[in-house]
Amino acid sequence: xxxxxxxxxxxxxxxxxxxRNLPATITLTLMAVAISxxxxxxxxxxxxxxxxxxxQILTIFLTVLKGTPVMLILLITSLIYNNNIGKIIEYFxxxxxxxxxxxxxxxxxxxxxxxxxxxxxxxxxxxxxIDKIQFEAGYSVGLTTTQLLxxxxxxxxxxASMPMLMNNLVASFKASALVYTIGIxxxxxxxxxxxxxxxxxxxxxxxxxxIFWVLSVLMSFFGGWASNAVRIxxxxxxxxxxxxxxxxxxxx
Amino acid sequence: MNDFLSVSRMITAFPKLLASLSVTFEIVAIAILVGLFLGIxxxxxxxxxxxxxxxxMTVYISFMRGTPLxxxxxxxxxxxxxxxxxxxxxxINGWNKLFFIITAYAxxxxxxxxxxxxxxxxxxxxxxxxxxxxxxMTYFQTFIHVVFxxxxxIAIPSFSTDLIGLFQGTSLAFLLGAVDVIGKAxxxxxxxxxxxxxxxxxxxxxxxxxxxxxxxxHKIQKRGDVVYGKLQN
Numbered sequence: 396x397x398x399x400x401x402x403x404x405x406x407x408x409x410x411x412x413x414x415r416n417l418p419a420t421i422t423l424t425l426m427a428v429a430i431s432x433x434x435x436x437x438x439x440x441x442x443x444x445x446x447x448x449x450x451q452i453l454t455i456f457l458t459v460l461k462g463t464p465v466m467l468i469l470l471i472t473s474l475i476y477n478n479n480i481g482k483i484i485e486y487f488x489x490x491x492x493x494x495x496x497x498x499x500x501x502x503x504x505x506x507x508x509x510x511x512x513x514x515x516x517x518x519x520x521x522x523x524x525i526d527k528i529q530f531e532a533g534y535s536v537g538l539t540t541t542q543l544l545x546x547x548x549x550x551x552x553x554x555a556s557m558p559m560l561m562n563n564l565v566a567s568f569k570a571s572a573l574v575y576t577i578g579i580x581x582x583x584x585x586x587x588x589x590x591x592x593x594x595x596x597x598x599x600x601x602x603x604x605x606i607f608w609v610l611s612v613l614m615s616f617f618g619g620w621a622s623n624a625v626r627i628x629x630x631x632x633x634x635x636x637x638x639x640x641x642x643x644x645x646x647x
Numbered sequence: 648m649n650d651f652l653s654v655s656r657m658i659t660a661f662p663k664l665l666a667s668l669s670v671t672f673e674i675v676a677i678a679i680l681v682g683l684f685l686g687i688x689x690x691x692x693x694x695x696x697x698x699x700x701x702x703x704m705t706v707y708i709s710f711m712r713g714t715p716l717x718x719x720x721x722x723x724x725x726x727x728x729x730x731x732x733x734x735x736x737x738x739i740n741g742w743n744k745l746f747f748i749i750t751a752y753a754x755x756x757x758x759x760x761x762x763x764x765x766x767x768x769x770x771x772x773x774x775x776x777x778x779x780x781x782x783x784m785t786y787f788q789t790f791i792h793v794v795f796x797x798x799x800x801i802a803i804p805s806f807s808t809d810l811i812g813l814f815q816g817t818s819l820a821f822l823l824g825a826v827d828v829i830g831k832a833x834x835x836x837x838x839x840x841x842x843x844x845x846x847x848x849x850x851x852x853x854x855x856x857x858x859x860x861x862x863x864x865h866k867i868q869k870r871g872d873v874v875y876g877k878l879q880n
Contacts (some may be wrong), residue, residue, distance in 0.1 A: 399728075399729045399732045399733060400729075401729070458854070458858060459854055461857065462815075462850075462853055462854030462855075462856075462857035462858055463815075463850045463853055463854055464815040464816070464818035464819075464853055465815075465818075466818040466819055466829070467818055467829065467846060467849060467850050467853065468850075470829075470842075470846050471843065471846050471847065471850065474842060474843050474846065475843070478651060478843075565713075569713075569714070569715040569716075570715070572715035572717050572718060573715070573717055573819075576822070583715075583717075583718070596721065596725055597722070597725040597726055597729065600718055600721045600722050600725060600726075601722065601726075603718050604710075604714045604718045604719075604722060607713065607714045607715060607718060608709070608710055608713040608714050611712070611713035611714070612709060612713050615713075
């Protein structure tokens with residue numbers, strides 16, 4: 396017979412235990428966003444300039460990434476990881492056991508893979524929204540392409556793509572709840588751990604929901620503020636969203 | 648290493664996974680229909696700013712947007728029986744798991760579709776409604792003949808992203824024990840001892856269907872643009 400009452404003291408315990416693991420979730424989220432931004436800028440540039448072979452490979456790669464649910468990427472990656480980690484440790488003669496490896500790196504890898512296609516599209520849309528005249532003006536004063544990108548294009552790309560990037564941040568935060576399934580200790584894992592010994596899981600999920608809800612609301616407020624703070628032209632960021640394909644960040 | 652991933656095993660397992668695609672489609676279809684139905688109500692409540700309900704819906708949408716889908720699934724799975732038992736005294740704990748899964752996805756979709764519908768209707772310029780009134784149409788006629796056809800065109804891109812998102816979101820249903828594509832992949836994989844093959848199969852299925860859906864919606868959108876363009880000229 397299932398217990399049909401919420402145990403408030405257990406809920407509190409779950410909340411505390413969940414919050415204790417918040418740093419891991421934040422690490423996962425921010426690292427994934429940062430990595431996907433760094434790589435996404437290059438992939439977007441490659442696709443913008445239609446670099447011969449690389450651009451086609453990237454298009455296929457990003458389509459495949461976009462089409463695969465996060466959960467499947469997570470399952471496949473963790474399988475490959477578990478199969479090979481022993482060999483890798485043996486190869487490098489590391490003095491650790493496979494169980495001692497910190498799995499957070501794996502989580503960051505998966506999450507940044509999932510965010511890659513949406514951040515690429517965000518940057519590509521922003522790049523396309525910049526007038527050709529800006530490029531011509533840059534070249535006419537003798538800037539090289541690298542200088543042009545660094546001094547003229549990218550300072551405009553970042554504000555224009557800001558709303559979509561902030562969307563990515565929240566999506567990454569939400570998707571980070573999935574990694575508990577491969578045993579990474581974060582908010583979900585922490586709150587469930589506290590109630591698992593009482594076989595009363597609802598409190599754990601409520602606690603996790605509260606933590607995630609409060610933080611995502613805060614994050615979207617921050618996102619709105621940040622997009623406003625760096626905005627140069629409203630038109631440009633709207634155009635950026637219109638030009639780039641609408642990619643749901645991290646569909647899972 | 649060669650034995651880790653084999654194409655022949657992938658090919659033998661593929662039809663078995665395709666057979667369970669129907670469960671995935673069932674979840675998607677029912678969730679989107681129920682979600683659309685509830686979403687229309689949410690959109691009406693939010694557009695007419697019906698007191699109390701409007702605030703409740705704002706909180707509901709914020710919750711659905713702000714928490715991970717996986718938590719919502721488990722909240723429905725564990726929370727709904729408790730809620731129903733405390734309200735009506737009926738024990739629904741033993742019901743089919745698919746019921747709880749579909750309910751969770753439908754509730755989630757309702758929030759997102761409600762916002763999509765509201766956004767699309769509000770995106771139609773006010774001038775169009777006024778033009779409708781000026782020709783003597785009633786509010787309802789204006790909505791059906793003037794606003795609604797334009798709103799649908801605006802809603803199609805977001806609706807397609809939402810549908811593809813829901814389709815990929817069903818990848819979580821196996822956590823509650825549904826035998827959808829991924830659940831089947833786990834079963835077949837565990838029986839043969841090679842889970843990776845079946846997971847890659849499942850990934851291929853998801854990729855192909857996502858690309859297909861995107862292509863179809865792209866066509867629909869293009870066609871809508873053409874028709875609309877003709878009307879404008």
